[in-house]
Amino acid sequence: MGAGHAHKLYRHGHSPVHRLPPHCKLAAVFGFVLVVVSTPREAVWAFGLYAALLAAVAAAARIPVGFLLKRLVIEVPFVAFALLMPFVVPGEQTTLLGVSVSVPGLWGAWNVLAKATLGVAASVLLASTTELRAVLLGLQRLKLPPLLVQIASFMIRYGDVITDEMRRMSIARRSRGFEARGVRQWGVLATSMGALFIRSYERGERVHLAMVSRGYAGTMPVIDEATADRTQWAYAATLPVLALAICLLGWTL
Amino acid sequence: MHVPDGFIDAPVSVAAGVLAAGAVAVSLRGARRELDERTAPLAGLVAAFIFAVQMLNFPVAAGTSGHLMGGALAAILVGPYTAVLCLSVVLLMQGIFFADGGLTALGVNITVMGVVTVVVAYGLFRLLTGLLPRTRRSATASAFVAALVSVPASAAVFTLLYWIGGTTDIPIGKVFTAMVGVHVLIGIGEAVITALTVGAVLAVRPDLVHGVQGLAAPLKLRVDGELVDAPAATREPEPAAAPARSTRGFWITGLVSAFLLAGFVSFYASANPDGLERVAADQGIDEKVEEHGAADSPLADYGVGDIANARLSGGLAGVIGVSGTVVVGTGIFWAVRRRKEESTEASRDHENV
Numbered sequence: 078m079g080a081g082h083a084h085k086l087y088r089h090g091h092s093p094v095h096r097l098p099p100h101c102k103l104a105a106v107f108g109f110v111l112v113v114v115s116t117p118r119e120a121v122w123a124f125g126l127y128a129a130l131l132a133a134v135a136a137a138a139r140i141p142v143g144f145l146l147k148r149l150v151i152e153v154p155f156v157a158f159a160l161l162m163p164f165v166v167p168g169e170q171t172t173l174l175g176v177s178v179s180v181p182g183l184w185g186a187w188n189v190l191a192k193a194t195l196g197v198a199a200s201v202l203l204a205s206t207t208e209l210r211a212v213l214l215g216l217q218r219l220k221l222p223p224l225l226v227q228i229a230s231f232m233i234r235y236g237d238v239i240t241d242e243m244r245r246m247s248i249a250r251r252s253r254g255f256e257a258r259g260v261r262q263w264g265v266l267a268t269s270m271g272a273l274f275i276r277s278y279e280r281g282e283r284v285h286l287a288m289v290s291r292g293y294a295g296t297m298p299v300i301d302e303a304t305a306d307r308t309q310w311a312y313a314a315t316l317p318v319l320a321l322a323i324c325l326l327g328w329t330l
Numbered sequence: 331m332h333v334p335d336g337f338i339d340a341p342v343s344v345a346a347g348v349l350a351a352g353a354v355a356v357s358l359r360g361a362r363r364e365l366d367e368r369t370a371p372l373a374g375l376v377a378a379f380i381f382a383v384q385m386l387n388f389p390v391a392a393g394t395s396g397h398l399m400g401g402a403l404a405a406i407l408v409g410p411y412t413a414v415l416c417l418s419v420v421l422l423m424q425g426i427f428f429a430d431g432g433l434t435a436l437g438v439n440i441t442v443m444g445v446v447t448v449v450v451a452y453g454l455f456r457l458l459t460g461l462l463p464r465t466r467r468s469a470t471a472s473a474f475v476a477a478l479v480s481v482p483a484s485a486a487v488f489t490l491l492y493w494i495g496g497t498t499d500i501p502i503g504k505v506f507t508a509m510v511g512v513h514v515l516i517g518i519g520e521a522v523i524t525a526l527t528v529g530a531v532l533a534v535r536p537d538l539v540h541g542v543q544g545l546a547a548p549l550k551l552r553v554d555g556e557l558v559d560a561p562a563a564t565r566e567p568e569p570a571a572a573p574a575r576s577t578r579g580f581w582i583t584g585l586v587s588a589f590l591l592a593g594f595v596s597f598y599a600s601a602n603p604d605g606l607e608r609v610a611a612d613q614g615i616d617e618k619v620e621e622h623g624a625a626d627s628p629l630a631d632y633g634v635g636d637i638a639n640a641r642l643s644g645g646l647a648g649v650i651g652v653s654g655t656v657v658v659g660t661g662i663f664w665a666v667r668r669r670k671e672e673s674t675e676a677s678r679d680h681e682n683v
Contacts, residue, residue, distance in 0.1 A: 103426075110433045115340040118497075151429050155334050166500055185498030192336020193432060200429035212426060224358055224369060229419045231374020232381065239378040243386060257389045260522075266388060267523050270398075271530025274379055274407060278538055281375035285368045295367040 088205040093312070094138035095206050098305035099215030101313035106203045108317030112324045113195045118188040120327030124195065130319055131198050138206045148201040155193055162186040209233050227297055231284075239277055246273065332424070333439055333488070335432030342495025347437025353445045354418050360411030364540075369412070376408050377416040381423075388523060396519055401447025401484070402455075402477035403524045407531065409540035410452040417444035438491055446487045451480035455541050469542045470529040477524035481517030485509040 094102075109130075116123050135145055166182030207215070213233070217226045246269045257266060285293075305313075338346070361369050380400045388396055404413035418440045424430040431439045455476040462468035489506045496505075531539055550557045 107433055110335055111340065114335055114343065114432075114434045148429065152334070155337075162498060162500075165504070166498060181499060185500075188497050189334070189336050193334035196335030196432040196434065197429040200426060200433060204427045204429070209427070222355075222358055224362070225354065225415065225419065227370035228373045228377060228415055229423060231371055232377035232416075232419055232423065235375055235378045236381055239375070239382045240385065243382045257387075259389050263388055263523060264526055266386065267526030268530040270383055270386065270523070270527045271534070273382065274376075274527070274531055275535050275538060277375045277379035278372065278408075281372040282368070284375065285371040288371060293367070297370075 087208055088140060088144065090139055090206070092138045092206070094134060094202075097313050098218075098309055099207050099211040100218040101215075101305050101309055102203055102207055103212070103215045103219060105313040105316050106199050108314075109199055109320050110196045112317060112320040113199075114192055116192075116324045116327050118184055118191070120330065121187075123323050123327040124191040126323045127195050127320060128198075130316060130323075131195065131202065134202055134316060138202065140202065140205055144205070145198065145201060148205070149194065149197055152193055152197050156190065159186040159189045159193075162189070223296065230297075231281075235277075235280070235284075238280075239273070242276060243269075243273055332421075332431030333435040333442070335434050336497060337432070338435060338438050338491055339495045339497055340434065342491060343434045343437055345437075345495075346441045346491060350418070350437040350440035350445065353414055353441070357411040357414040357418075361409075361415050364409050364411055369415075373408075373412050373415050373419075376404065376412065377419045380404055380416055381420050384420075388519065390519070396516065398523050399443065399447065399481065399516075399520060401443060402451035402473070402480045402520065403527055405448040405452040405480075406455050406473050406476065406524070406528055406541040407539055410448050412540075413448045413452070414444050417448065438488075442484050442488045442491070446484045447480040450483040451476040452541065454479055459542055464542075466529070466532050466536070469532060469539070470525050473528040473541075474521045474525035476521075478517045478521035481520050482510045482513040485513035 109127075113124075113127055116127075135142070162185045163178035163182035166179045166185055170177050171180055171183075203212075210230075213226055213230050216229070217223065250265065250269065255262070255265060361373060365372055380403075383400050383403070384397050386397060388398070390396060401413070401417060404416055407413075408416070421431060421439050421444060422436065425433055425436050425439070455472050458472035458475055459469055462472065486506070486509070489502065489509050492505055493502045528539060532542075536542070550559060552558075
């Protein structure tokens with residue numbers, strides 16, 4: 078494990094956002110996204126305000142804009158999908174830049190684009206200010222079943238190991254002159270996938286035996302507990318509460 | 331196919347979340363019975379495996395490539411409960427860390443990609459391995475069919491959710507035709523890879539394939555240069571053979587009539603393929619050199635998908651959609667029956683101890 082132990086998306090820092098307890102942040106992000114999704118699409122200004130809220134959080138967390146924008150690339154497939162909507166949705170037609178498009182389709186495209194972008198941006202902010210382990214602690218604190226949290230923690234711990242194993246297999250294949258060009262090479266790839274599964278599963282068995290020999294009996298010992306006092310909760314709640322106010326305004330106006 | 335925020339409205343998202351939570355709760359209980367206290371490390375490693383597998387590119391042609399979704403593969407290899415848990419964890423982590431799939435759409439994603447694919451694939455796999463002779467080849471063939479059907483079935487369920495709570499009024503017939511059409515194509519790829527992978531595992535460690543038991547070659551001992559059967563293991567033969575045979579005819583008749591009905595009725599359904607085929611854009615782009623710096627990040631695999639273009643008649647779509655529904659029911663039946671068998675076996679073990 079020559080690389081650092083932090084995940085690639087995490088951006089180390091000491092801002093107030095970094096210091097917030099993870100379960101407060103998780104709850105805030107979930108609340109925020111839920112509010113965004115329930116906002117009526119006609120309230121265009123509300124989405125602008127949401128974006129401003131997220132920008133304020135990013136500024137407080139000292140996350141550079143470029144970093145955030147680079148992560149938003151994940152959305153591209155759905156941007157492509159949204160851009161098709163004005164052409165396939167039936168309804169009232171209008172001309173935009175000389176092309177005939179449908180009005181409900183435009184609204185639909187706007188709806189998906191705005192909400193998905195805000196959701197992705199919120200997740201990216203969460204991931205870049207919270208360490209992996211902290212997120213797991215937060216999930217546990219939010220009463221996710223302990224077994225699920227354990228599975229997630231094993232997946233994250235061994236994710237890089239398994240991925241590296243896969244990469245070594247790929248190097249081994251290519252050093253023997255293999256080149257995946259098309260469907261005909263699928264057999265070899267699938268065989269290595271089968272081998273990877275066996276290796277992963279057997280590694281799981283070994284890990285379990287190692288844990289049992291160290292006294293594991295089905296539950297992980299709680300080493301550190303994530304705690305939050307009332308001010309931290311209030312601080313974290315600022316984002317979803319402001320968003321909720323905007324949402325309510327959007328429904329009434 | 332990760333659904334983003336804002337695609338499905340809030341009430342349906344919440345309802346799907348409740349459904350997914352219920353499925354996960356059932357799976358937690360079931361997985362603990364399957365794997366007892368080994369659940370956490372084994373399921374965690376399998377989840378890591380699925381995560382890695384989704385990054386492995388399978389070249390199709392002319393620079394395009396796709397990756398496995400892994401639902402059917404996981405169901406066949408580790409059993410339905412563990413598979414649902416692994417896929418849910420993978421989706422949860424993808425949603426939180428990689429912003430792949432919206433957080434409010436998490437329930438929809440888990441329901442569509444985790445629960446439906448697993449239940450359909452496992453149900454169909456068990457059904458087929460029950461009907462076909464117990465050989466390695468029929469297990470591979472069953473894996474092929476199970477994976478082939480599971481992908482369009484999940485697309486059909488997504489269409490259903492979109493019909494109830496979609497935020498844009500696209501005619502539902504169009505959505506269904508486009509989604510299922512594209513996913514039949516994706517399903518073929520998924521089926522080929524799943525069958526090949528299951529075959530590879532069967533050849534090396536048949537005992538690790540959860541969906542078929544008893545395919546391992548009998549243990550032989552070499553005594554004085556001759557191969558002799560080893561003393562039989564203490565495991566008793568499965569008692570489930572007799573009732574399975576009696577329902578076989580019923581199953582075949584039911585399946586055939588379902589297919590006929592769906593194929594016939596859907597002649598009247600609209601079949602207008604359109605630009606929606608891009609829904610399939612979840613397929614990753616090809617990255618040629620994996621040692622590239624950015625390849626470290628799982629994000630590296632995500633990008634603009636290639637556009638599969640499918641024109642499929644409503645008949646085929648109907649057949650697949652309806653057979654998917656049949657299979658969901660079958661899956662539940664099998665799960666319940668398995669549980670009964672297991673509980674009787676567990677009590678028997680207990681008596682022995």
